[in-house]
Amino acid sequence: MTIHEVIRREIHKHLEQYGLFDGDIEVDLEKPRDRSHGDLSTNIAMVCAKRLSRKPRELAGELAAKLMFDRAVVASVEIAGPGFINFRIAREHQRNLLLELWHGEGAIEAIKTGGGKRINVEYISANPTGPLNVVSARAGAFGSTLVRLLDAVGYDAHGEYYVNDAGRQVKLLGASLRARTMEMLGQAAEFPEDGYKGRYITRMAEELLHLDSKAILEQANVFNDESFHRVTAPAGTADDWMQLPEEESVRRFSKYALMKILTWQRTTCRRFGLRFDTWYFESELHETKRVERALEQLRKNGHVYEQDEATWFRSTTFGDEKDRVIVRSDGIPTYFLADVAYHFHKFQRGFEHAIDFLGPDHHGHIARMEGAMKALGVPDGWLEVQILQQVNFVEDGRPMDMSKREGQFVSMDALCDDVGADVAKYIFLTRKPNSHLDFDLDMAREQSNENPVYYVKYAHARICSVLRKAAEAGISVEDVTEKGLNGLQEEPEWALVGELIRLPETIADAAVAREPHRLTAYAHEVASLYHYFYHHCTILGDDLIVTMARLQLCQATRAVLAHVLELLGVEAPEFMGEKE
RNA sequence: GCGCCUGUAGCUCAGCUGGAUAGAGCACCGGACUUCUAAUCCGGCGGUCGCAGGUUCGAAUCCUGCCAGGCGCGCCA
Numbered sequence: 001m002t003i004h005e006v007i008r009r010e011i012h013k014h015l016e017q018y019g020l021f022d023g024d025i026e027v028d029l030e031k032p033r034d035r036s037h038g039d040l041s042t043n044i045a046m047v048c049a050k051r052l053s054r055k056p057r058e059l060a061g062e063l064a065a066k067l068m069f070d071r072a073v074v075a076s077v078e079i080a081g082p083g084f085i086n087f088r089i090a091r092e093h094q095r096n097l098l099l100e101l102w103h104g105e106g107a108i109e110a111i112k113t114g115g116g117k118r119i120n121v122e123y124i125s126a127n128p129t130g131p132l133n134v135v136s137a138r139a140g141a142f143g144s145t146l147v148r149l150l151d152a153v154g155y156d157a158h159g160e161y162y163v164n165d166a167g168r169q170v171k172l173l174g175a176s177l178r179a180r181t182m183e184m185l186g187q188a189a190e191f192p193e194d195g196y197k198g199r200y201i202t203r204m205a206e207e208l209l210h211l212d213s214k215a216i217l218e219q220a221n222v223f224n225d226e227s228f229h230r231v232t233a234p235a236g237t238a239d240d241w242m243q244l245p246e247e248e249s250v251r252r253f254s255k256y257a258l259m260k261i262l263t264w265q266r267t268t269c270r271r272f273g274l275r276f277d278t279w280y281f282e283s284e285l286h287e288t289k290r291v292e293r294a295l296e297q298l299r300k301n302g303h304v305y306e307q308d309e310a311t312w313f314r315s316t317t318f319g320d321e322k323d324r325v326i327v328r329s330d331g332i333p334t335y336f337l338a339d340v341a342y343h344f345h346k347f348q349r350g351f352e353h354a355i356d357f358l359g360p361d362h363h364g365h366i367a368r369m370e371g372a373m374k375a376l377g378v379p380d381g382w383l384e385v386q387i388l389q390q391v392n393f394v395e396d397g398r399p400m401d402m403s404k405r406e407g408q409f410v411s412m413d414a415l416c417d418d419v420g421a422d423v424a425k426y427i428f429l430t431r432k433p434n435s436h437l438d439f440d441l442d443m444a445r446e447q448s449n450e451n452p453v454y455y456v457k458y459a460h461a462r463i464c465s466v467l468r469k470a471a472e473a474g475i476s477v478e479d480v481t482e483k484g485l486n487g488l489q490e491e492p493e494w495a496l497v498g499e500l501i502r503l504p505e506t507i508a509d510a511a512v513a514r515e516p517h518r519l520t521a522y523a524h525e526v527a528s529l530y531h532y533f534y535h536h537c538t539i540l541g542d543d544l545i546v547t548m549a550r551l552q553l554c555q556a557t558r559a560v561l562a563h564v565l566e567l568l569g570v571e572a573p574e575f576m577g578e579k580e
Numbered sequence: 581g582c583g584c585c586u587g588u589a590g591c592u593c594a595g596c597u598g599g600a601u602a603g604a605g606c607a608c609c610g611g612a613c614u615u616c617u618a619a620u621c622c623g624g625c626g627g628u629c630g631c632a633g634g635u636u637c638g639a640a641u642c643c644u645g646c647c648a649g650g651c652g653c654g655c656c657a
Binding site for chain 2: 028030031032033034037041043046047049050055056080081082083084127164167168169308309310311312321322324325326327328329330332334335336339359360361362363364366387389390392427430431432434435436437438439440443446447449450451452454455457458459461462465466468469470473505506509513515517518520521522524528531532534535536538539540541575576577
C-alpha cells in the first residue's frame, strides 16, 4: 500500500463519521509547491466545509486531530492556510522508498500497469523525397521518448516509421533527378513542374554521374536488415537509364533516388538516436493487395458508394463532416485509402493499441481515420492520435520557409550540426506537445553551450567525479543501504531524497499523459537539488559515517539521473570538460 | 464562415489536471573558488497570467463571449 493510499484510507474512515462515504467524495493528495508545507497536502476540509456547513479551517483542525498514523510512515499532520491538511512523510519511510527504488522494487515496479500490451507508436511518417527536416526532429524526440516511457510502465511499445514511397512524389523525385542529371551533361531536359528543386538533388546527380554500375549496386549494401528488404539499387548506370523510354527511365532514377534518400534518412535518425523497430513501406500495401482488400472490407460492411465515377467512403456515418473519396475517378486509390489499409494492417499485426503522431496540418484526418477503423470493426479507442504542433524556425529574426519542394528548409542534420542532437532533443522535450514552438536558431547556437541540458548533464558528471575522488581515497561505494542512509541528517540531503523517490510517479504521469516534458522538468529539479546539496554539504569529509551516507546518496542520485536521461535519449556523461 | 491549437516576465517556455506568496532558462545587476569540477551556488531586477463576464470557499487552470496569432476545411500527400 502506498503512502497515498494509507492517508486516503485513514481520512475516509473518519469522514464516514460526518456522513461522507468513499465514492461519495474523493480525497486528493498533492505535493505542495512550497516545501515548508510538508510532503503531501489535501484540501478535503475545504471541499467538505460547505456540505457540512462548517468553517474550513475549523473542520480541518478537527479532522486532523482524529487521524492516526504509524509514526514511522507519517511523521506529522498539520493544518495550514485556509484549511489545508499537510502531511510530512517520516524519514524512515522515505529511506525505505529510496531503497526500494535502488533495488528496482516497489513503486518502480508497481507503475508497470501495461501488462505487456503491445502498442504501436508511429512517430515519423515521411515522404522519401528529401532529407528529414526539423518537424521530424520534434516528432522523433517525442516519439522515441514515449516508446521508452511506455516500456517503463509495462507495455511492449513498438516504434514505427512509415515511408510514403508509393505516391506521385517519388515519381516526381525521379523525374527531378533525371532532369538535373541531363542538365549536367548539357542535354535538353525539362525540369518537371512542381519538381524538387533542393540542392541535394543536384548534388545527387553530380555524384551519380561518377558511379559505375557496380558502385551503384554496392550502395544498397547498407540495407542489410529485414525492414529494408524492398530497397534495392537499379541495374546499370545513369547513362544507361537515360537511353530508356521516359517512363522506364524515370523509374530507374526514382529507384536510385529513393535508395539514396532512405540512406540519408536512416543515418539522420541514427545520429539523432532514433531506433525504429519497423520501417513500413506504403508500396508494400499496394503490392500485397492490402489496399484493395481494405476497400473490399469497407464495401462489404456497407460504407462505400460510387458517385461521379469515383468511389466514396461514407465517413459522415462516423461523425466526419463530409464523405471522402477513396478511389479517384481515374481508378487510382487515394492516399487516405492506403492509410486506412496501413492502420488496419497494424491492427491485424496484433497491436492492441496504436498511437500516431501527426502535425497540426493533418488534424482534419483524425475523424475520417477513426471512422474508417470503426467501419472495419476495430474497437473504439484503438487508434490514438497525438497532434504535435508545428515548430517555427526563426533565423535573423524572421521565420524560415519550410517548403521541401522549394528546397529551403532546416534539415535535421543541420540542426544537429548547429546545436547537437542532445541539445535539440532536450529543447523539444521541455515543451509540451501542444505548444507552438518558436525555435530561434541563432539563440540555440549561442545557448548550445549555456543550455539547461548541460545543467543536468553536469550534475551527473559531477557525481561521477565525486565518486571517482572517493575511490581514489580508498572509499568505494557500490551499494545503497539502510544503514548508510541513516547517516543523512541535513535538510538538503532529505530534500534530495524526497525528490528522488518521486521518480516512479513522474514516469507514470508522463507516460499516461503522453507528456515527456515532465521528465525534463523532473531531471532539472533533481539536478538543482543535487547542486544545492553539493554546496551545503561536504561529501568527502572527516566523519566516515556521514561521508558514506552522502556517497550513497550520490549513487542513488546518479542512478536516477541516468535513468531519466536514458528515457529522454540524452547521454549521461561521466566527465565534463572545462567550459571553453 | 466552420473546425483544431495557442495567448503567462524583455525573449523561449513550465505551472504536476481547481489550491497557499504564479515558476525555470536566457538576458540584465550584485556577491561566492588556496576547497569533493564555478557548465555550480547565493541574492536582486522583472508579471492587470490577451480582454470582459460567469461558476465557488478559492481560477493562469473550468464555462461563455470577444480580441490576436498558427494550422486545416481537395478526386494532394
